[in-house]
Amino acid sequence: MTAKLLNGKELAQKKREQLKSDVEALTEHHRQPGLAVILVGEDPASTTYVRSKQKACEQAGIYSVLIKKDDTISEEELLAEIDRLNEDPKIDGILVQLPIPKHISEQAVIERIHPDKDVDGFHPINIGKMMTGEETFLPCTPYGVVEMLKEAKIEIAGKHAVIVGRSNIVGKPVGQLLLNENATVTYCHSRTKNLREMTKQADILIVAIGRPNFIEAADVKPGAVVVDVGINRVDGKLCGDVDFEGVKEVASHLTPVPGGVGPMTITMLLENTVQSARKRV
Ligand SMILES: Nc1nc2c(c(=O)[nH]1)N[C@@H](CN(C=O)c1ccc(C(=O)N[C@@H](CCC(=O)O)C(=O)O)cc1)CN2
Numbered sequence: 016m017t018a019k020l021l022n023g024k025e026l027a028q029k030k031r032e033q034l035k036s037d038v039e040a041l042t043e044h045h046r047q048p049g050l051a052v053i054l055v056g057e058d059p060a061s062t063t064y065v066r067s068k069q070k071a072c073e074q075a076g077i078y079s080v081l082i083k084k085d086d087t088i089s090e091e092e093l094l095a096e097i098d099r100l101n102e103d104p105k106i107d108g109i110l111v112q113l114p115i116p117k118h119i120s121e122q123a124v125i126e127r128i129h130p131d132k133d134v135d136g137f138h139p140i141n142i143g144k145m146m147t148g149e150e151t152f153l154p155c156t157p158y159g160v161v162e163m164l165k166e167a168k169i170e171i172a173g174k175h176a177v178i179v180g181r182s183n184i185v186g187k188p189v190g191q192l193l194l195n196e197n198a199t200v201t202y203c204h205s206r207t208k209n210l211r212e213m214t215k216q217a218d219i220l221i222v223a224i225g226r227p228n229f230i231e232a233a234d235v236k237p238g239a240v241v242v243d244v245g246i247n248r249v250d251g252k253l254c255g256d257v258d259f260e261g262v263k264e265v266a267s268h269l270t271p272v273p274g275g276v277g278p279m280t281i282t283m284l285l286e287n288t289v290q291s292a293r294k295r296v
Contacts, residue, residue, distance in 0.1 A: 016237065016238070016264060016265065016266075016267070017263055017264060018241070018262070018263045018264075018265075018266040018267060018268055018269040019167075019267065019268045019269075020268075020269060020270070020271055021163050021164075021167055021242070021268050021269065021270045021271075021275060022271075022274065022275075023159070023163055023270060023271075023274060023275040023276050023277065023278050023279045024273075024274040024275075024278045026162070026163060026166050026279065026282075027159075027278035027279050027281065027282040028278075030162075030282045030286070031071065031074065031075055031282055031285065034075045034282070034285050034286065034289060035074070035075045035076055037289055038075050038076040038077055038289060039076060041289065041292055041293065042076060045292070045293070046292070047076070047077070047078050047292075048077045048078065048107050048108075048288050048289050048291070048292030049077065049078040049079070049080070049103075049105045049106045049107050049108070049288075049292070050068070050072055050077055050078070050079045050080075050106070050107065050108040050109075050110075050134065050284075050288045051079070051080050051082060051100045051103070051106045051108070051109045051110075052065050052068055052069065052079065052080070052081050052082070052110055052112060053082045053084065053093070053096065053097070053100075053109070053110070053111045053112065054081060054082070054083050054084070054112045055084045055085075055086055055088060055093065055111070055112070055115045055116060055119070056084075056085070056086030056115075056116060057086070058114070060246075061112045061113075061114070064112060064281075065081060065112050067281055068281055068284060069081055071281045071282070071284075071285055072285065072288075075285050077285060077288055077289070078105065080106075082096060082100075084096070086116045088119075089118075089119075090118070090119045090120060090123060090124075093111070093115075093119060093124060094123065094124070094127050097109060097111070097124065097127045097128055098127070100132070101127075101128070101129045101132060106132065107132060107134070107288055107291040107292040107295055108132055108133075108134030108284075108287060108288040108291050109128050109129075109132045109133070109134070110128075110134060110135045110284070111124050111125075111128070113184065125137045125138055125139075126138060126139065131291065131294070131295070132291060133152055134152055134155075134284060134287035134288050134291055135152070135154065135155060135184075135284070135287075136151065136152040136153050136154040136155065136158070136188075136287065137154060137183070137184065142188070145188065145191060145192070145195075146191055148195050152287045152290070152291070153188070153192065153283070153287070154184055154185075154188045155279075155280045155281070155283040155284045155287065156184065156185050156189070156223075156244060156276060156279070156280045156283075157185060157188040157189035157191075157192050158192070158279075158283040158286075158287075159276055159279025159280050159282065159283045160189050160192075160221065160242055160244070160276055160279070161189075161192050161193070161196065162279060162283070163242070163270065163275075163276070163279060164219070164240070164242075167268060169219070169240055169268065171193060171196040171197065171198050171219065172196060172197035172198065173197060173198070173199070174198050174199070174218040174219050175198070175199050175201065175216060175217055175218045175219070176190070176193040176198040176199065176200050176201070176217065176218070176219040176220075176221065177200075177201045177203060177213055177214055177216065177217035177219070177220050177221070178190045178193075178200065178201070178202050178203065178221045178223070179203045179204070179210070179214060179220070179221065179222045179223065179224050179229070179230065179256070180203075180204060180221075180222065180223035180224040180225070180244070180256075181202055181204040182223065185223040185244050186202065186204070186221075186223050187202075189221050189223070189244075190202055190221075193219070193221075198219065201213055201216075201217075204224075205224070211233075211234045214230060214234045214235065215234060215235065215236050216236065217235075217236060217239055218236070218239055218240065219239065219240045219242070220235060220239050220240070220241045220242070221242045221244065222241070222242065222243050222244060222245060222255070222256040222257050223244035223245060223256065224245065224256050225245055225247065225256065226245070226247070226256055227245070227247040227249050227254050227255075227256065228254065228255075228256070228257070228258040229245070229256045229257070230243075230256060230257045230258065230262065231258045231261050231262070232258065232261035232262050232264060232265045235262055235265045235266055236265075237265050238266070238267045239265070239266050239267065240266065240267060240268040240269075241257055241262055241266040241268070241269045241270070242270050242275070242276065243255035243256055243257040243259070243269070243270050243271075243272050243275060243276070244256070244276050245257070245272065246272060246273075246277060253272060253273050254272060255270075255271075255272030255275070257269070257272075259271065259272070
């Protein structure tokens, strides 16, 4: 068997075309949506991601502003910047690019962003709404994963989804979203005993553990759908958490890295920003 590729790059582009016309209409009848991105420090990967976010905003017609801060900024100063953006009427969405320096509390920063402008979907109020199934901003990567599965017409209800990884921004919320779609969800992580026995039981396997080529063909049930959320650099080359060459011979569907989930993350951020602008006067 050779797996069908779930092409996130293509789907992301298709959705961005649709968003562009939504933004045009919104700008004409209401006002232009606006996104503020805060980057603390000069981490090269984060710098690339915020640039991609800005470029995507520009292409979609969304106003965007990048606020760069030195990594010596204090928590107080960063929170004050967020307060200012919370009050700015041109701004519908605010995000602080993660990770941030250790001396600043990530949770304090996330909680300071007004829930109505939290287009990352990380605020505890929005996470609570996601858990109860209320309409809210969904975390961009998990939202992108579910959209990719739906686009490929992959049945989720009644399927056994195994999540490898338990981060707040991917592992935990992706499991919750699949549960909301009536999957049976198992979480695995670094302390799970017999992790590879668990992954072999998955109809849908989501891997977000941050270890290059961690999941191999022998860990996958034949015909499973495998979504690789990992982004690792090995010898200057990008790879996921899944051994692509091996697993593609076993899985029915597989996401590549690059070109899989990554581009969808940015598209879902644009979606959340447009959703926010629609709601705000
Ligand atoms: N505030 C946030 N911080 C972070 C988030 C987030 O959703 N909000 N997610 C990640 C980083 N991220 C977006 O911010 C992100 C990661 C990867 C990609 C992407 O398109 N990847 C490409 C490869 C790009 C490369 O060459 O490195 C791909 O997979 O094809 C987009 C966004 C952590 N921080």
